[in-house]
Amino acid sequence: MPVQWQDYLTVPGGKAVYCECHRRCRGAFERQREIIGSVLDKTNPNVVACLGAGILNDIPYRRMVRSGATIHLVDWLPGITDAGIDWSIIERDEDGAARCVFCTLSEDRSAAYCRRFTGDGGSDAEVCGSFVAGKGSPFLCTAFEKGTQPICHTADVTGGYASAFAERVLDAVGDARSWKSAFGRAIALANRVSRQRTNLGIPDASVDLVTSSMLVSQFDHEPYDYFSWQVAEVLGPPTAKEERRLEPAVQRLRATLRTNQFDGHCDEIERILAPGGYCFMSFEMFVLDAAASRWILVKEMHEVLGLLARRFSFAFDILPEHELFARFVGQKAASVVCSLVLQARGG
Ligand SMILES: C[S@@+](CC[C@H](N)C(=O)[O-])C[C@H]1O[C@@H](n2cnc3c(N)ncnc32)[C@H](O)[C@@H]1O
Numbered sequence: 001m002p003v004q005w006q007d008y009l010t011v012p013g014g015k016a017v018y019c020e021c022h023r024r025c026r027g028a029f030e031r032q033r034e035i036i037g038s039v040l041d042k043t044n045p046n047v048v049a050c051l052g053a054g055i056l057n058d059i060p061y062r063r064m065v066r067s068g069a070t071i072h073l074v075d076w077l078p079g080i081t082d083a084g085i086d087w088s089i090i091e092r093d094e095d096g097a098a099r100c101v102f103c104t105l106s107e108d109r110s111a112a113y114c115r116r117f118t119g120d121g122g123s124d125a126e127v128c129g130s131f132v133a134g135k136g137s138p139f140l141c142t143a144f145e146k147g148t149q150p151i152c153h154t155a156d157v158t159g160g161y162a163s164a165f166a167e168r169v170l171d172a173v174g175d176a177r178s179w180k181s182a183f184g185r186a187i188a189l190a191n192r193v194s195r196q197r198t199n200l201g202i203p204d205a206s207v208d209l210v211t212s213s214m215l216v217s218q219f220d221h222e223p224y225d226y227f228s229w230q231v232a233e234v235l236g237p238p239t240a241k242e243e244r245r246l247e248p249a250v251q252r253l254r255a256t257l258r259t260n261q262f263d264g265h266c267d268e269i270e271r272i273l274a275p276g277g278y279c280f281m282s283f284e285m286f287v288l289d290a291a292a293s294r295w296i297l298v299k300e301m302h303e304v305l306g307l308l309a310r311r312f313s314f315a316f317d318i319l320p321e322h323e324l325f326a327r328f329v330g331q332k333a334a335s336v337v338c339s340l341v342l343q344a345r346g347g
Pocket residue numbers: 051052053054055056057058059074075076077080155156157158162213214215218219222
């Protein structure tokens with residue numbers, strides 16, 4: 001049964017799934033939060049846009065809010081950034097006392113972040129009169145109601161390229177009689193929509209710091225996985241022999257999707273960056289082959305470096321040298337993440 005792209009992006013059991021992911025993965029992202037935090041301190045932006053913000057595991061969100069910047073959070077999974085905000089606002093001290101990052105701002109900013117802010121918690125209060133502690137972890141305030149800030153966008157960060165492909169691919173391959181034909185049509189579509197652009201709802205030249213953290217590595221997975229899953233639903237999985245024959249087509253489609261998504265992503269970053277603004281970008285440059293005890297260079301990310309060099313200048317004075325490569329140990333695998341700070345050419 002074909003599944004429409006928008007339904008595919010709606011994670012069944014959304015909030016509970018995100019919560020579990022937050023609980024399991026947050027610790028692994030601590031170093032990434034620290035690294036982005038130091039870029040934030042060094043660049044002191046008035047406006048920040050976090051592209052692929054997800055559940056904010058790698059975003060030093062409280063630090064960002066305290067910095068006074070206007071914050072845009074962008075992700076294409078409905079509800080994921082809202083869940084991330086819920087779980088990022090309450091800290092507990094050693095005695096278990098709660099501190100809300102929004103309640104400790106100036107009154108007008110507190111009200112912009114939370115509709116339930118009452119301001120009657122007392123002058124040195126860490127939470128306002130509306131505070132109701134949630135049970136268990138992550139810590140939250142069940143009374144919290146999001147206000148006008150931060151500005152959340154449920155949108156595609158590839159300038160609409162990935163969505164344009166995904167929204168049309170069912171029509172393009174739905175009646176294909178073979179995997180070979182499905183791949184041929186998908187490759188043609190991937191090329192046809194390459195100039196497709198839909199801007200994020202963020203004005204031109206308005207952002208002082210863009211973050212694209214652990215995001216571009218994802219362009220290898222979607223919307224390719226959506227395409228292959230949908231075709232398998234109709235034709236059944238390819239046989240082992242078919243799979244071998246299809247390998248060149250698989251590589252071609254993946255590469256076309258990856259490159260066009262990356263181009264669309266960079267176009268959007270360039271469009272929204274204010275003059276002199278910075279872009280923090282990180283991606284997994286090496287992965288550990290645990291069975292062979294060997295680190296492997298991710299060829300696709302090595303290519304990304306070349307593409308970045310053609311479009312941006314590298315700002316190596318922002319991050320300390322020892323932060324450029326950081327080991328990341330996730331749930332399933334270990335990697336070495338490369339972190340770069342970029343500026344538009346002439347920026
Ligand atoms: C590996 S996560 C990065 C970590 C994430 N900030 C977190 O806290 O979980 C990548 C995020 O980018 C989002 N993403 C991937 N491709 C996207 C696209 N084309 N447009 C918008 N969001 C995208 C995913 O939904 C996911 O939340």
